[in-house]
Amino acid sequence: MVTDAKTYTVSEAARLAHVTVRTLHHYDEIGLLVPSKRSASGYRLYTDADLRRLHQILLLRELGFPLETIGRVLDDPSYDRATALRAQRELLVERIRRTESVVRAIDRALDALERGTEMEPERLFEGFEDFDHAQYEAEARERWGHTEAYKESLRRTRRYTKEDWAAIRAESEGLMDEFAAALTAGKSPEDAADLAERHRLHIERWFYPLTREGHVGLADLYEADARFGKYFESRAPGLTQFVASAIRANAARAGA
Amino acid sequence: MVTDAKTYTVSEAARLAHVTVRTLHHYDEIGLLVPSKRSASGYRLYTDADLRRLHQILLLRELGFPLETIGRVLDDPSYDRATALRAQRELLVERIRRTESVVRAIDRALDALERGTEMEPERLFEGFEDFDHAQYEAEARERWGHTEAYKESLRRTRRYTKEDWAAIRAESEGLMDEFAAALTAGKSPEDAADLAERHRLHIERWFYPLTREGHVGLADLYEADARFGKYFESRAPGLTQFVASAIRANAARAGA
DNA sequence: CTTGACCCTCACGCAACGTGAGGGTGTAAC
DNA sequence: GTTACACCCTCACGTTGCGTGAGGGTCAAG
Structure with a gap:
């Protein structure tokens, strides 16, 4: 691949991407989007590759992910742009659906208004049940290691109901509780x-x-x-290490 | 209208509206959504009317307006729920269109990827040219006083291009510059x-x-x-009063 | 050289909550 | 009556993602 000679100043990049210069400064500062080059006088110079990364950043930001998460995703060794684009596309389509749902709720509210009736509160807020980012993120964290895995999990989870998620969470919490109990009881990772x-x-x-x-x-x-670490340690000090070791012990005994 | 006897606790309201209890606390705190009632023990109790107001809040929040603005809009004497709902609907539909535009840009990016070509940066970021909230807000501020006016302006501005907006801004800034110059030159509001x-x-x-x-x-x-005041004063101290007085002088001489 | 637009770093400040801390309330079970 | 649990309150520190200057350098055209 030929080295990309075309570069953009910070304001040019900002204009193209519809963001502010300050935003680009900030992203540089936190290492999210570091311009590939600097001029002799210290000016930031962004390449096309930088702009493509910026595009990814804005897509994930648009979907509500925190910048820290965005950085981790993009820096993951298994990150693959095509796969990411497809996943992001699906999430955006889902978002469109939700907004359409909000619009329909408005229509119903207008209808009710004209008829002088009242809407059920639940129906009023349809479309606002935004996907739970914490939930998505916690689960997404378990996925990022494997891009194919991410894709597969997306395929599966898209149809999960709130009840499914509740079950997942309960099961997960239960397992964590048991891990914590084992640690507290002085058991070894092998146990x-x-x-x-x-x-x-x-x-x-x-x-x-x-x-x-x-x-x-x-x-x-x-x-x-x-x-x-924060998640595990909040349950029991040393739990991170304990879980990780138990996982390794599990893999080791399967190999035995 | 019969007094509404049904009330919801803060967690019930939060669940219905898909927001957190903390959010509702915050909104109460800043006077944006003050529950109509409190129980004897001090519990917040939200009525259906409160939930309808919350719906408006969330719609405008979803459209990116700051809470302070939302409060002003909803508290304006000329506020009318039906008109507001219609306006919000239009803005949401516009937002859907933009997201669809983002999705199309993704499709093109995927296409280019498969072909091993590159996209023009402008096309990559299509859909991200979010409507300029500051712009909308500045102009919206000139509208809130008249609901019919707001509606009319919405009708007109929906088709404005970036160039139109640029022209509007240039004209507006130009006028402000001239007002500031007149003030600085010691002219009277009548002048x-x-x-x-x-x-x-x-x-x-x-x-x-x-x-x-x-x-x-x-x-x-x-x-x-x-x-x-902030906007005008940033141009010249005393400009707010000057412009307002000039406007009154203009109206007065037309009546003469 | 001057001017105007753009660049840099530094840094205070803010909006909109998130996350406890510490303590009260309501209800059902024992 | 006590206990447990889910919910309620106020208070307040902290976070995220920039917005908005301040103060000074760079670039290109007149």
Whole structure:
């Protein structure tokens, strides 16, 4: 691939992308979008590749993801632009559907107004049940390691109801509780291997196929990502390490 | 109208509207949505009317308006729910169109990827040219006083291009510059009446029919709303009062 | 050289909540 | 009556993602 010689100044890039210069400064500052070049006088110079990354950033931002998450996604070794674009497309289509739902609720409200009747509150707020970002994100975090896995989980989860999500959450929380209990009871990671296996099956059932090798990769992710650490540690100090070790113990005994 | 006996606790209202309890606390705190009742123990109790107001809040929030603006709109004496719903509907439909545009840009990006070609940057970011809230807001501020006027201006402005907006802004800025120059030169508001007339015609041309009486109402708004004050004062100290007085002088001489 | 548009870094401030802390209320079960 | 649990209150620190200057440098045209 030929080196891209065309560059844009910060204001040019901002204008093209419909964002502010300050936004681009900020993204540079936090390492989200660092311009590929700087002029001799220190001016930021953005390349086409930079603009493509910016496009991804704006798509995910539009979908409501926090910048920190966006950065992690884009920097993941398994990140693949085509797959990401497709996934983002699906989420955007879903968003359109929801907005259409809001519009229909407006129509019904206008209708009720003209008839002098009242709408049920639930129907008034249709379309506002935005997908739960925390939920999506927690689950998404378990996916990012595997792009194909992400795709598969998207295929599956798109049809999940609130009840499904509630069940997923209950099951997940239950497993975490049991991990915490095992740790508190002084058990070793090897003793918790069954729990790890159940955890793996939980992901397999609800999200995507997960080999034990993949599970170990996930354990690495748990240890590396401070947000997982925060989640686990809030339950029991040392839980992150414990879960990760249990996962490794599970993989090791399967290999035995 | 019969008094509405049905009430909802804060969590019930939050669940119905798909927002958090904290959000409702916050809205109460800032006076945006104050529950109609409180129980003997101090619990917030929301009525159906409260939920209808919340619906409006969420619609305008969804469209990107700041809460302060939302509050002003809903508290305006000329606020009319049906008209507001219709206007919001139109803005939401526009938003759907823009998101569809984003999706089409994704499709083109995927196409280019498969062909190994590159997209023009402008086309990559199509759909992200979100309507300029500051612009809309500045212009909307000139509308709120008259609901019919708002409707008319919406009808007109929906088809305005970026060039139109640029022209509007240039004209508006130009007028403001001339007002500031007149003030700085020590002219009286009476001497600036012609400018006021041009200002009135500017609004008539781009937004809605504006009588001189209506123009005076606008002058009142300029003086009453701190945000206008901020805008004018940033150009020249005392400009708010000057413009308002010029508008009144213009109306007075037309009556002479 | 001057002017005007653009560039840089630095940094205070804000909107809109999120997340506890600490304590009260209501209801059902024991 | 006590306990447990889910919900309620106010208070308040903190976060995210910029907006808005301040103060000064760069570039190109007149």
